[in-house]
Each structure stands twice: as structure tokens, then as C-alpha cells.
Amino acid sequence: MMRIGLTGGIGAGKSTVAKELAELGAVIVDGDKIAREVVEPGTPGLAALVEAFGEGILAEDGSLNRPALAAIAFSDDESRAKLNAITHPLVGARSAELIEAAGPDAVIVQDIPLLVENKVAPMFHLVIIVWVDAEERVRRLVGARGMAEDDARARIAAQATDEQRRAVADVWLENTGTEDATRAAVRALWAERIAPFAANLAAQRPAADAPHVEDAAYGERLVGRLWITLGAEAASVTADGAAASVVLAEGVTVDAVAHKLADAGFAPAATEPGVFQGSDPGRAVTVRVAAQGVAGSA
The missing domain is CATH 3.30.460 (Beta Polymerase; domain 2)
Known part of the structure; x- marks a missing residue:
């Protein structure tokens, strides 16, 4: 089994990369999707959030009001740590279930928004960083998602810096062009690196003629x-x-x-x-x- 960690700042376009990898045959374990599942109405996760942050984080139908939670949880480091302490173990347990079900020959891509912040990069054969500069991410979050600019900037500031992401990146994928260009770059990455890497893992053999790469980190x-x-x-x-x-x-x-x-x-x-x-x-x-x-x- 090959395990790839996929991450990038909010608004960088990880979903485009993940969709293309899925079409190429990867099994996607989506941290954001799982994070929503583990706090659906009736779950222990949602009950724990209400206990920690109050009834004000609930919508009228009893589901989680995400903007209300975000306004509290991203307001300071202590609140963010409290949120992470509740959700991360639940997401981790569900992710492990999905990975086990995928089978020994699968290429697993774990889409993890906070991969860098949670220091889990060493768990993966490869770490892919999807990158777009912060100002472009703000524009995307405000324009495409309807997020308030202050909220967008607060979320970006709460995440890892570009320097921290570069330190763990095996692949630095710039998502600054068209969607077609990004998908083409992902297909090339799959053909030239991911697929042969997975084949080498399955055969337990070294790569032939791998290049020497200058990378201080x-x-x-x-x-x-x-x-x-x-x-x-x-x-x-x-x-x-x-x-x-x-x-x-x-x-x-x-x-x-x-x-x-x-x-x-x-x-x-x-x-x-x-x-x-x-x-x-x-x-x-x-x-x-x-x-x-x-x-x-x-």
C-alpha cells in the first residue's frame, strides 16, 4: 500500500487535485468530508462540540452551524486547540477504517488540511503540497465560497506558513493556472512518479536511476x-x-x-x-x- 499525504492552504485547490487522482485510481480519504461526518446530528462528536462551545453553535434543525463554530474556534489559539482535541481523534479513527478497507495494493491519498500543523508528514511515502499565494486564496474564498474577507484571512493566518509547508513537501504543485493545466500536471505526476513508486513498493525493489535532488530539508x-x-x-x-x-x-x-x-x-x-x-x-x-x-x- 502506498500512502500519500495531500495538503495545502485553505482555498489552494486540493479538491481539484484529489478528484484527478481519484480518476487515475487512487483511493481518496478526505479529511474535510470525514470531519463533517463525525459531527453530524446524533454523533458523539457533535455532542462534545456543544459541551465545549455551547448551544449557540447549533442551527435551528439541530445540525452544526459551521460559521458560528468557526467564529469561536478560530478566534484564539486556546479555542482552536479545544476544537482540534475533539475532532482530530474522531477523524483519525474513521480514516483508519477507510484505509484498512481499501486493500493492500491501493494508492491511498489522504487529503488532510492540517497535515503540516499536526506534524504527520513522516507517516507518508510522499507529501504533496498544493500551493497558491495567500492573496489569491483570499480572493477565491470570498468570491467562490462567499466567505467574509476577515474570516478568510483569519483562517489562512491560523494555518501553516509557506515555509513550513515547503519543509515537508516532496511534491510542490502550483495551482496558479487553469483547472485543465492542474489536472494535466497531476496526470504527469501519476505517470512519472506515483504509479512507478507504487509498483516498486509492491515488488519491494529500489527505483532505477532515481535522480539526486537538492533539498536542504x-x-x-x-x-x-x-x-x-x-x-x-x-x-x-x-x-x-x-x-x-x-x-x-x-x-x-x-x-x-x-x-x-x-x-x-x-x-x-x-x-x-x-x-x-x-x-x-x-x-x-x-x-x-x-x-x-x-x-x-x-
Whole structure:
């Protein structure tokens, strides 16, 4: 299974990208859609929101009045944290159910508005950022969604900055042209990177002739992904760009973690024991793994 994290600022156009990915065969797990489902009338989620923010967030028919909730929840950091503490676990549990039902060969695209803010980027094989500058997003939110300008700006200010998004981006997709141009860019991304990456994952093989990519932030992303993959089975993880070194915890062998690494996109190299190479055709990655006490592991 290949897992892709899709995110971008409010109004950036993630839905266009997600629709095209779905047409190409991806299974979309839409965080916004799930967030609406878990607070429908009669759900524990809606009851928890009313307890936290009061009856004033309800419409006359008993459903959630989203503008009323937004006016409270986005007014300060404490209120936003309270909202997130209620909804995020519910969204996470429902997302996990959908992912499990998709099957082992699926390409899962999780559309997560707050992927960067919630620091979940290391969970994914790829992170796609859909980008449009803030002023254009304000224009879209006001013009297309009828949102008040102050509300639009408050929501944008409450989300991650462009710099924070760039730090986690494996793919930076600028959605500044026509919808047809964006869809064409998504199709090219699927053909050139996502589909071959998924095939490499299924075969547990490295990508052939992947390019070396200059990306100052990648080393930190690589370390995060390896820690998520190995957890307590690793004693240390370091990286210099796209070259990482892992020393395993005492008693853990390289063979014991090889399958986990391959599932995470780091397949065993055919030529050298303890060396794993990236399955992503868009970036060359090398991970050297050693057990405790093996020469060269410290």
C-alpha cells in the first residue's frame, strides 16, 4: 500500500487535485468530508462540540452551524486547540477504517488540511503540497465560497506558513493556472512518479536511476520517516541529505527490519548487505543499517 499525504492552504485547490487522482485510481480519504461526518446530528462528536462551545453553535434543525463554530474556534489559539482535541481523534479513527478497507495494493491519498500543523508528514511515502499565494486564496474564498474577507484571512493566518509547508513537501504543485493545466500536471505526476513508486513498493525493489535532488530539508524528513518506520527497533538515526545511517537497538538484526523498511519505501540493495535504497523514482535515497556491535555502526 502506498500512502500519500495531500495538503495545502485553505482555498489552494486540493479538491481539484484529489478528484484527478481519484480518476487515475487512487483511493481518496478526505479529511474535510470525514470531519463533517463525525459531527453530524446524533454523533458523539457533535455532542462534545456543544459541551465545549455551547448551544449557540447549533442551527435551528439541530445540525452544526459551521460559521458560528468557526467564529469561536478560530478566534484564539486556546479555542482552536479545544476544537482540534475533539475532532482530530474522531477523524483519525474513521480514516483508519477507510484505509484498512481499501486493500493492500491501493494508492491511498489522504487529503488532510492540517497535515503540516499536526506534524504527520513522516507517516507518508510522499507529501504533496498544493500551493497558491495567500492573496489569491483570499480572493477565491470570498468570491467562490462567499466567505467574509476577515474570516478568510483569519483562517489562512491560523494555518501553516509557506515555509513550513515547503519543509515537508516532496511534491510542490502550483495551482496558479487553469483547472485543465492542474489536472494535466497531476496526470504527469501519476505517470512519472506515483504509479512507478507504487509498483516498486509492491515488488519491494529500489527505483532505477532515481535522480539526486537538492533539498536542504529532506534530511530531517528522512530521519522522521525512518523513526516512524522503526520506532524502538532503532537506537539512532542520522541523515545527511538523502543519505541516512541507522544503528539498530540491541538484539535487533538487519533482517528483522528489512520488510518494514521495504514497506516504507526503502528496499534492500542487491549489491551490499545492510544497504537500502529508495523506491521513489523521483529521488535517490540510501539508508545504511547496522546492528549493535557491527563494525562501522557507531
